[in-house]
Structure formats: structure tokens, C-alpha cells
């Protein structure tokens with residue numbers, strides 16, 4: 026199938042989805058109390074974006090997400106590289122990391138509240154915790170994806186350690202590293218949302234939870250739209266970077 | 276005759292042996308104790324010669340080549356390359372061509388060729404010009420902008436040879452470079468390698484499994500035993516140069532091939 030056809034079909038599906046969202050509640054086929062029509066959600070979206078408390082909540086949530094990301098990615102990356110490169114460290118910690126990775130992180134949320142309260146620090150700490158394991162695993166996988174042959178060739182041409190890192194490791198790990206960024210952001214965002222919805226005084230997650238509890242569905246859906254757009258924008262940004270540096274991938 | 280001229284030229288540049296190995300032995304510290312990989316290796320490769328090493332799989336050919344390249348240190352014995360010992364890799368003396376898949380997939384053909392010069396921080400224009408000249412030498416002018424996955428197996432090995440020659444080292448080491456190619460491409464590449472060799476007057480140490488390839492390419496074939504690798508025989512190949520495909524059908528060629536085959540086959 027041609028690219029044009031695929032794009033056309035995608036647009037048609039999106040239009041059908043949005044049309045159904047408007048049409049089904051309007052005609053009463055779906056209860057408008059459960060699914061407010063699209064036009065109402067958009068109107069409400071305009072309202073809440075103009076509200077000071079919602080803007081402040083967005084700022085708080087964004088800050089939490091960014092700080093957790095800035096901590097979890099380099100820290101997890103460093104531990105992951107160490108686990109892959111350093112035989113002893115790897116042998117000791119990898120099984121442990123693997124088992125902790127398989128536990129749902131949300132069961133630890135009460136402990137984070139006990140340790141950090143319900144403010145900014147707790148959101149950041151919990152989001153970092155829920156993200157760091159996937160970063161560690163991915164970074165290890167990225168290091169292991171570097172073929173020994175690539176390093177050997179560079180060594181045979183007299184490459185120094187720094188040159189091997191810069192000219193071999195970084196470019197050959199780049200595809201996995203970018204994928205890691207993307208997945209980390211998903212985990213990180215999810216972590217912040219869960220923490221905010223569970224116990225918080227501010228943040229978009231907190232507001233959405235409140236709207237849900239009070240059956241304020243147009244607001245709830247407007248909040249969901251905001252979060253969805255934020256998540257998709259980040260995803261597209263990483264995909265754009267991926268496309269730029271992976272021309273060589275067959 | 277043309278080859279003889281090249282040979283004497285090469286010998287004038289560096290007196291005597293380009294590669295000299297004396298009493299070399301190597302033992303790997305394996306999981307279940309020491310694994311002797313090589314014993315009593317003596318090798319003398321005069322400058323400008325094309326020497327081929329054959330031997331059963333696991334007899335230590337790759338290990339020997341790594342030591343000649345300074346990538347691994349032998350347990351005992353000495354190695355002189357261009358008159359000096361080689362403890363660490365020295366691309367100004369030795370170029371290495373590995374088996375397939377040794378090109379960097381994120382670099383284009385010309386970037387792969389200039390990679391050793393990038394490591395030396397050579398000026399951009401200079402290294403690009405040098406890399407283009409090497410691509411030209413291996414018959415790939417116009418293909419510099421392609422990525423490895425856009426090249427055939429034979430073309431990839433041409434790029435790899437160009438990369439091995441880009442710093443103009445007197446010695447070129449090749450570890451089964453054509454083993455992954457189909458028979459036809461392999462023959463063509465062997466022929467091309469001889470052309471490149473006669474144009475550059477390098478000293479070549481070439482490892483292969485193929486006896487036909489060995490006899491076709493070599494001035495001398497070194498036959499190695501199964502592990503621990505020893506040198507069983509040194510077979511001078513006095514077929515005239517330039518070599519032609521027709522020579523493979525001759526009795527002399529057959530007899531040389533037979534002599535090597537006997538040595539390898541007799542190994543238990």
C-alpha cells in the first residue's frame with residue numbers, strides 16, 4: 026500500500042473516532058453523563074486552560090516529570106553501563122535489579138508517602154523509582170549491543186579508550202538509547218500521575234482524580250486530552266531524533 | 276616480471292624481513308586449565324611477499340594474526356614488524372582486514388575508509404582525499420556515499436581493504452577476508468587483491484580455509500597443524516605472476532594443492 030493511502034486511512038479513522046465522540050452522546054446512544062460530546066469537552070478545555078489553578082497544576086506536574094527524568098535517566102544509565110561493563114558489579118546486582126523490575130512499583134507508594142510526605146519531593150522520588158529500573162535494563166542492553174568486532178577494529182587502528190567510547194559506543198548504542206528515553210518518559214509520566222492521583226494537593230493528576238470523584242466528566246476528559254497531547258508531543262520529538270540518526274539502519 | 280620489479284623495490288625500502296617471528300608460543304588460560312594454542316612458530320616474511328597461512332579451524336591462525344597486529348600479547352617468543360617489536364597496535368606499520376561485518380554501519384563507505392585517519396585527527400580535506408583515492412584503488416569510486424547495508428558482500432570487503440591501506444602501512448594482515456563470500460565473488464576478490472597488491476607492493480599475510488585460494492594467491496603457503504598450532508610445511512608457490520584463472524587447471528597447481536592437502540589431512 027502506498028504511503029498516501031495509509032495516511033488517508035489514518036485521517037479517516039481519526040475523523041470517524043472524533044465524529045463518533047460527538048455524535049454518540051448527542052443522539053443518546055451513549056449516555057452523555059458518561060461520555061460528554063467532543064464539542065463540550067473542547068469548550069471545557071478552553072475554560073480550564075484559562076484557569077489559574079489548572080495552569081499552576083500543569084507547571085507543578087511538568088516540573089515533577091522533568092526533575093524525575095533528569096535524575097532517573099543519567100543515574101539509571103550509569104548503573105546500567107556499570108552492570109554491563111563491570112563483571113563483579115553485574116554478577117552481584119543484575120539478578121536483584123531484574124527481580125525488583127518485575128514488581129509493580131505502585132505497591133511501594135505508601136512507603137514513599139511515609140518517607141517524603143505528599144509534596145513535590147515524593148512525586149519526584151516515586152517517579153524516579155518507578156523509572157530507574159527500565160533505564161538500567163535498557164542501558165545494559167545498549168552496552169551489550171556494541172559488537173566486540175567494532176571495538177577490535179578500532180583498537181587495531183590505535184583508538185584510545187575515549188575514542189572508542191565516542192566513536193564506537195555512542196553511535197552504536199544511539200538507537201537503543203533513544204528508545205530508552207522514550208520508554209523512560211512513559212514510565213516517568215505514569216509514576217507522577219499515579220502519585221498525584223493517589224495523594225496530592227496539586228498537579229494535573231490530582232485535579233483529574235478530583236473531577237472524576239465528583240462526576241465532572243467534561244473537565245475530566247479535557248484533562249485527559251491535555252495529558253495525551255503532552256505525551257504524544259514528547260513521543261514525536263524522540264521519534265524525530267530517531268529518524269535523524271538512524272539512516273544507516275537497514 | 277612486473278611483480279619481481281615490485282618485490283625488489285619493496286626490499287630496498289625496508290631491508291630484509293617485514294615480519295619476523297621467532298620461537299613464538301601462546302597459551303590461553305581457559306576455563307578448564309591452560310590451553311596451548313601455538314607452539315614453536317618461526318616465520319620470516321620478506322618485504323613485498325604474499326604469504327598465506329592455512330590450517331584446520333581452531334589451530335590458532337586468528338590468534339597469531341592478532342599478535343602480529345599487536346592486539347594480543349604472545350606468551351613466549353618475539354615478533355618483529357618492520358624491524359621493531361609490536362606490543363600495541365601500530366596502524367602506521369600494520370593494516371588489518373577482518374572477516375565480514377567489520378564495517379561500521381552508521382558510517383558511509385568513505386567515512387569507514389577514513390576512520391583510521393579520523394582517529395589520528397588528520398585534517399578533513401586531506402583524509403577525505405586519501406579515502407577517495409583508496410576507494411578508487413579498490414574499484415569503488417562513486418560508491419563512497421553508500422552505507423554498508425547498501426553494498427554487496429564483495430564491495431564491503433573492498434571497503435575494508437581500502438580502510439586497511441588508508442594509512443599506507445607496509446604490512447597488511449587479512450583474516451579469512453573472503454570466507455563469507457560466494458565462490459564466484461571470492462575468485463574475483465582474490466584476483467582483485469592481487470592487482471591491488473601489485474600496485475601497492477605491500478607485504479601481505481593472508482589466512483584462509485580454501486587451498487585453491489591459498490595456492491592462487493601466495494608466494495608461499497604456510498601449513499599449520501591442528502591445536503596446538505605448529506608449522507608443518509612451507510610450500511613455495513613458484514607459479515608465474517600475474518596469476519590467471521587458467522593456472523588452476525594446470526598440473527603444477529594441482530600438485531601444489533595436493534601437497535598441502537596431504538599435510539592437513541594427515542593431522543589426526
Ligand SMILES: Nc1ncnc2c1ncn2[C@@H]1O[C@H](COP(=O)(O)OP(=O)(O)O)[C@@H](O)[C@H]1O
Pocket residue numbers: 303304305310312330331332333334335336337338339502
Ligand atoms: N580469548 C581466548 N581465550 C581462550 N581460548 C581462546 C581464545 N581465543 C581463542 N582461543 C582458543 O585458541 C584456539 C585457537 O583459536 P583461533 O586463533 O581463533 O584459531 P583459528 O583462527 O585457527 O580458527 C581455539 O581452540 C580457541 O578456542
Ligand SMILES: [Mg+2]
Pocket residue numbers: 336337338
Ligand atoms: Mg580464525
